[in-house]
Amino acid sequence: MIEVGQPAPNFTLTDHNRRLVSLDRYRDIQNVVLSFFVFAFTDN
């Protein structure tokens, strides 16, 4: 698992509305919470 103090790896992914999201677009603007979940439509 990534550790506290490390630079967060950048990524570009598609969101549920087909929009591209890159981590670096939030730089100096917003903090980011990544909430990894196991599978959609489950409790996980």
Added chain:
Amino acid sequence: MEFAKKDTQVLGVSCDSRATLAAYNLSLGPSDSYPIRLLSDFHPHGAMTRSYGLFNEENGAPFRSIVIIDKKGVVQFAQRYTSVRQPGATGQGETESDLSVASILTEIDRTCY
């Protein structure tokens, strides 16, 4: 909009397809507390999740986890949580209970400012 007040965007990540996440988002309904965006790490499968060391090779999905990143792009918090479906089956490095929204907000205050 508690997260917006703290200049924070919440991004949900799974290895489901984008179409699955679109249907899932509809099923969740509008969120009063924060606008969440659901990101699909489907193809190449799990590549982003792997880069955070959170890909479970056994089921091809992320470990249930929270990562908080500050405005400088530095990781300020990272924790794995036990599967909701298997309470008590805590794996190595996992914490039993999820963080509440309130405690995530507290963690942001503590580490990002």
